[in-house]
Amino acid sequence: MPHETDADRSGRPETVPEFLAAAREGTMAAPAVIGDRFLTHADLWAEAGAIVERLAGAxxxxxxxxxxxxxxxxxxxxAIVAVAATGAAIAPIDPGPSGSLIARAIGRLSALIVDDRPPEVVDAPTAIAMTDVRGAAPNEWPALATVRPEDAAYRIQTSGSSGEPKSVIGTQRGLAHRLSWRRDEIESSTAESGAWLLLSAPTFIDGITTVLGAVGSGRPLAVATDDELADLDRLVELVRRARPSSATTVPSMLTAIVAERPDLVGSIGEWVCSGEKLPPALARSVADAGGSTLVDSYGCTECAGDDVRGVVSGDGAGVGGSVPGMTARLLDEYLHPVPDGCVGDLYTAGPQMARGYHAAPGATAVRFVADPSDPDGGLMYRTGDRARRVDHGRIEIVGRADRQIKIRGIRVDPATAEWALESVPGVNEAAVVAAIDDGRGRLDGYLVVDADAEAAVDGETLDDRIRRLVPAHLVPSTLTRIDEVPRTHSGKTDYRSLPAPAVQERSEEPPATETEQAVARAYADLLGVDRVFRDDGFFHLGGDSISSIALGSRLSRQGFVTSPRTVFDHPTVRALAAELDRMTADAPASAEPVDDGSAMSAAGLDDAALAALLGRFDGELG
Known part of the structure; x- marks a missing residue:
């Protein structure tokens, strides 16, 4: 039963359920999801309907x-489609141990959707297990309540300058507007007629908009699992099967793909980069690969993910103009417009703007401010970025007006990293400093710890515990122990008095086994280190979650069995080599590092059958 909602004057839907309504009436036999499971649109809506029925019943x-x-x-x-279809707000939560930090920022939940049982760290009155709805038969949807444009559509955690992270309350109008102009854009394009590739995590706004945008536009969605992201060879296999025409990712991830599997770049017609400043060298590499259009996108969770975007030309110049319906303003400290070519504070305004932050009226008042150019007294969002207008109106980001930094596309305030570190047992106090290394954001951490906190518990050191409990984008590249955090006369942290990051003591014991030697060579090649010793850690040498993807891909091509968590749980050469030997020995004899198509077998589809099915609907999708 459709929701009772009104379209805006442009004819675009003003709520997400209305945006999705047309897709429920589309070609049900067409592919909807290609990944760890294959789902047609009929399958997708049947399972989503089973969740909707349970939510409505509660x-x-x-x-x-x-x-x-x-x-x-x-x-x-x-699950994301089902929640959106009810008109409730989607609150994505990391299912791992670090999910407790995100859940605290989001606040009270009315329901929780999980694999088979709720995580202990998250509480909700109603829990729905996916094991109970997989393979559900189509059924009549229950009558659903009226959804208003001002109702919440998502609540997503973001960084906070006060330390504890906040959650953004995005509106139905804002998310529907973001999804609708993108659908209009692809429907008017003759180039983009295939599947979309989901590389962004569904815990962030880009992942949410990719999922809902593909489903609402009737496009197949190729979903890369954690295992496929950790092994680029397996990602290539997914791309070969699904033939996506568009993918969105952060520049650092695309850089890793260009370096490790350049053949993958040209096989996708459109690459959208967001979350980080686009390096000109990356733009040139994509242009050299041929066959792809590169789009640079700038946005934030507070404005549904995309505010400014543009096609990147051969000179590698990034970002561009405002997206449909949104306005970007460059203002001085008195909120007066700055001349073209001059740097100002970047503000955005328009229908995509969120309501504010959950349970944080002070932070909302600081960021969502009166728009002096709006005679109706509307608001605009102060992004915290500094920018200038060049080249006939193109907006170029030049830096930040605060301590925040982008870590692999995620906006991070060092104060939030400090708060997260201090939540780990054994850490009494923390200080974190942001830095830029070769154009990439990095955090350096300083810890005051309990005397007995360094002792390993069940083989897990304090650093291991931090990497397990703290979200990856908040884990500093270096962790230096200090006796106390230096203070200014007013009692605030004196960041200028912190010492230089500690250099890890190196045993200089050479790799002993053939596997250790292979791991050490991979570390050296990827991280630009002359010599790698047996007890050197991947992250202490400068590695991060993006470079760990390239590492997994290289090790897989050498015949080792690995997983996304392997290098995080076993970061030293010695430990990783031992784990690789164990995993490879335990793997079935038929296991190969390249996907054998088993992900499709549950649907009874081999490569030829899937290709035929995709081809059958290419005309309808275009």
């Missing part, structure tokens, strides 16, 4: 917040 609807604590995969897609 009285969950507009005004409620529903958590989605699922890993990357088809289940997450189904």
């Amino acid at each position: 009285g969950v609807g507009p005004g409620d917040v529903v958590g989605v604590a699922l890993p990357r995969g088809a289940d997450a897609v189904v």
Whole structure:
């Protein structure tokens, strides 16, 4: 039963359920999800309908917040679509141990969707297990409550300058507007007629908009699992099967793909880069690969993810103009416009703007301010970025007006990293400094710890514990122990008095086994280190989650069996080599590092059958 909603004057839907309504009436036999499970649109809507029925039965609807604590995969897609269809707010939560920090920022949940059982760290009155809805048969949807444009559509955690992270309350109008102009854009394009590739995590706004945008536009969605992101060879296999025409990712991830699997770049017609400043060298590499259009996108969770974007030309110049319906303003400290070519503070305004931050009126008042150019007294969002207008109106980002920094596309305030570190047992106090290394954001951490906190518990050191409990983008590249945090006369942290980051003491014991030697060579090649010793750690040498993807891909091509968590749980050469030997020995004899198509077998589709099915609907999707 459709929701009772009104379209805006442009004819675009003003709520997400209305945006999705047309897709429910589309070609049900067409592919919807290609990944760890294959789903047609009929399958997708049947499973989503089963969730909707359970949510409606529990009285969950507009005004409620529903958590989605699922890993990357088809289940997450189904759950996100189901929550959006009810008009409730989507609250994505990392299903791992670090999810507790995100859940605290999001606040009370009315329901939670999980794989089979709720995580202990997240509480909700109603829990729905995906194991109970997989393979559900189509059924009549229950009557659903009216959704208003001003109702919440998502509640997503973001960084906060006060330390503890906040959650953004995005509106139905804002998210529907963002999804609608993108659908209009692709429907008017003759180039983009295939599947979309989901590389962004569904816990962030880019992942949410990719899922809902593909489903609402009737496009197949190729979903890369954590295992496929950790092994670029397996990602290539997914791309070969799904033939996506568009993918969105952060520049650092695309840089890793260009370096490790350049053949993958030209096989996708459109690459959208967001979350980080686009390096000109990357733009040139994509141009050299041929066959792809590169789009640079700038946005934030507070404005539904995309505010400014543009096609990147051969000179590598990034970003561009405002997206449809949004306005970007460059203002001075008195909120007066700055002349073209001059640097000002970047503000955005328009229908995509969020309501503010959950339970944080002070932070909302600081960021969502009166728009002096709006005679109706509207608001605009102060992004915290500094920018200038060049080249006939193109907006170029030049830096930040605060301590925040982008870490692999995620906006991070060092104060939030400090708060996260101090939540780890054994850490009494923390200080974190942001830095830029070769154009990439980095955090350096300083810890005051308990005397007995360094002792390993069940083989887990304090550093291991931090990497397990703290979200990856908040884990500093270096962790230096200090006796106390230096203070100014007013009692604030004196960041200028912190010492230089500690250099890890190196035993200089050479790699002993053949596997250790292979791991050491991979570390050296990827991280630009002359010599790698047996007890050197990948992250202490400068590695991060993006470079760990390239590492997994290289090790896989050498015949080792690995997983996304392997290098995080076993970061030293000695430990990783031992784990690789164990995993490779335990793997079935038939296991190969390249996907054998088993992900499709559950649907009874081999490569030829899937290709035929995709080809059958290419005309309808175009």
